[in-house]
Amino acid sequence: xxxxxxxxxxxxxxxxxxxxxxxxxxxxxxxxxxxxxxxxxxxxxxxxxxxxxxxxxxxxxxxxxxxxxxxxxxxxxxxxxxxxxxxxxxxxxxxxxxxxxxxxxxxxxxxxxxxxxxxxxxxxxxxxxxxxxxxxxxxxxxxxxxxxxxxxxxxxxxxxxxxxxxxxxxxxxxxxxxxxxxxxxxxxxxxxxxxxxxxxxxxxxxxxxxxxxxxxxxxxxxxxxxxxxxxxxxxxxxxxxxxxxxxxxxxxxxxxxxxxxxxxxxxxxxxxxxxxxxxxxxxxx
Amino acid sequence: xxxxxxxxxxxxxxxxxxxxxxxxxxxxxxxxxxxxxxxxxxxxxxxxxxxxxxxxxxxxxxxxxxxxxxxxxxxxxxxxxxxxxxxxxxxxxxxxxxxxxxxxxxxxxxxxxxxxxxxxxxxxxxxxxxxxxxxxxxxxxxxxxxxxxxxxxxxxxxxxxxxxxxxxxxxxxxxxxxxxxxxxxxxxxxxxxxxxxxxxxxxxxxxxxxxxxxxxxxxxxxxxxxxxxxxxxxxxxxxxxxxxxxxxxxxxxxxxxxxxxxxxxxxxxxxxxxxxxxxxxxxxxxxxxxxxxxxxxxxxx
Numbered sequence: 001x002x003x004x005x006x007x008x009x010x011x012x013x014x015x016x017x018x019x020x021x022x023x024x025x026x027x028x029x030x031x032x033x034x035x036x037x038x039x040x041x042x043x044x045x046x047x048x049x050x051x052x053x054x055x056x057x058x059x060x061x062x063x064x065x066x067x068x069x070x071x072x073x074x075x076x077x078x079x080x081x082x083x084x085x086x087x088x089x090x091x092x093x094x095x096x097x098x099x100x101x102x103x104x105x106x107x108x109x110x111x112x113x114x115x116x117x118x119x120x121x122x123x124x125x126x127x128x129x130x131x132x133x134x135x136x137x138x139x140x141x142x143x144x145x146x147x148x149x150x151x152x153x154x155x156x157x158x159x160x161x162x163x164x165x166x167x168x169x170x171x172x173x174x175x176x177x178x179x180x181x182x183x184x185x186x187x188x189x190x191x192x193x194x195x196x197x198x199x200x201x202x203x204x205x206x207x208x209x210x211x212x213x214x215x216x217x218x219x220x221x222x223x224x225x226x227x228x229x230x231x232x233x234x235x236x237x238x239x240x241x242x243x244x245x246x247x248x249x250x251x252x253x254x255x256x257x258x259x260x261x262x263x264x265x266x267x268x269x270x271x272x273x274x275x276x277x278x279x280x281x282x283x284x285x
Numbered sequence: 286x287x288x289x290x291x292x293x294x295x296x297x298x299x300x301x302x303x304x305x306x307x308x309x310x311x312x313x314x315x316x317x318x319x320x321x322x323x324x325x326x327x328x329x330x331x332x333x334x335x336x337x338x339x340x341x342x343x344x345x346x347x348x349x350x351x352x353x354x355x356x357x358x359x360x361x362x363x364x365x366x367x368x369x370x371x372x373x374x375x376x377x378x379x380x381x382x383x384x385x386x387x388x389x390x391x392x393x394x395x396x397x398x399x400x401x402x403x404x405x406x407x408x409x410x411x412x413x414x415x416x417x418x419x420x421x422x423x424x425x426x427x428x429x430x431x432x433x434x435x436x437x438x439x440x441x442x443x444x445x446x447x448x449x450x451x452x453x454x455x456x457x458x459x460x461x462x463x464x465x466x467x468x469x470x471x472x473x474x475x476x477x478x479x480x481x482x483x484x485x486x487x488x489x490x491x492x493x494x495x496x497x498x499x500x501x502x503x504x505x506x507x508x509x510x511x512x513x514x515x516x517x518x519x520x521x522x523x524x525x526x527x528x529x530x531x532x533x534x535x536x537x538x539x540x541x542x543x544x545x546x547x548x549x550x551x552x553x554x555x556x557x558x559x560x561x562x563x564x565x566x567x568x569x570x571x572x573x574x575x576x577x578x579x580x581x582x583x584x585x586x
Contacts, residue, residue, distance in 0.1 A: 113339070113368075114371060114372065116367075117363060117367050119332075120336060120364065120367060120368055121336075122336070123334075123335070123336020123337050123339075123340070123364075124337070124339045124343070124368060125340060126333070126337050126340060127336065127337035127338060127339055127340015127341040127343070127344065127348075128341070128343055128344050129340070130325070130337065130340070131340070131341050131344040131346060132344070134322060154332045154364075157330045157332060157333050158332075158333045160330070161327050161328060161337070164328065165325075
């Protein structure tokens, strides 16, 4: 990775975080989880995935699925940076005249399929991956899943089947931010040792710092990690990454900030201040 | 032609079709080696099968998925609703041994709410063929339609030769004005026999084979409402959400009422056993239908 590429990725990711923060006002969003996978999504779209505005419907494009749909502000923020979505449209968040709400909608260019209900998009991605195999196409199929999402039985069921069908064109990226909605994963339904569990299911794992672009590049370039095996990247991340007043806070799951708080958080993102947050946190989403 | 031959013919003509099963191979056992590249068995995983079917259809395929009706429509319900229904994808969902056809399996295997829950999903249509002939006559149109469909698989021996099939059109036998018997699925056999017995007793009957509870043939039903003294609904389904409910909805939508005698499972699972014994025990034989219809007709005049 060149120095220019790195600078470009870092500045894109910073702007994506600004978009996420702005979407956390006016009705709120799942800010913590969106911030944890922002770097991953920026990296995947800017470097890893073979897809552009011109090839959004090309049969040879790579496919991306966001199975943990509540992180969609990170995705839409990335689409703005890619020039697929006008920045102005983000202001339509939660307005009924557009399709921008708390989970992905296929009417937004780039979205392959909707999500929101956890445990669905892995098997959907497998259907696409298997058909690419049947048609001898070389597309990569990437699906980002949550660590909390791994509570769902359908994820493990799907992994068994994906292994049986040797889908080595499929890449699962686990946003391992250590939290599920209101709790730390290890305090509620422990996942560790996650890599061993996944390997026991026949998948090939690599672990990486999900906020370090150079480290990501080294790992993702190895894809497929092993012939005839599904690849998994366990990306260690921090929920709320970039905002110390939100980072690793179980109670900053879903937040609806007022305008003043949004401005303070934008300053906090740029290291200028620590935001004073008084808005009541809504955890019951 | 058989079900398997129809699948083979479709695939040979059009590579778009993919046959899937979550390890229930009864309906395609003899053709799996001939359709290797168009066949996927996901193992006992109804949810994953539906998810994969959705991915395949996003990639331009038309998946025809198979499993036992209960597990397919209920274990995987949310996948059907959320992935097939919301996206309105042409996934064809074939449920095996629906209704009374699960005979000796017991309540775990009794799909007697499947019509209700499948028709409740926007965009998802429902086909309940009377027997093998009826099913085969409908399949090609249903598989090639752009809509998601739930199909109550029924390969029982036909008692009649059915008419040509059209989605959303019921098949009408006779034009009697005393009683209209409305039926879908396997119980057509009993309803048809009941029609013959009732006619031998001088009661005039029209028998309406609903075929697709969704889209429903409202016109044929309303004609029967206007012309007949009594309407009888016959279904191997809970009373809630099936044909009786559909009739009630049609009546209310059109500000009408009628004398209606329902044969359905009244908020209970049925006693498992050999199919004919089950019909006897639960009161769904042609003779039972005849007897109750005669009584109700006397009250309705």
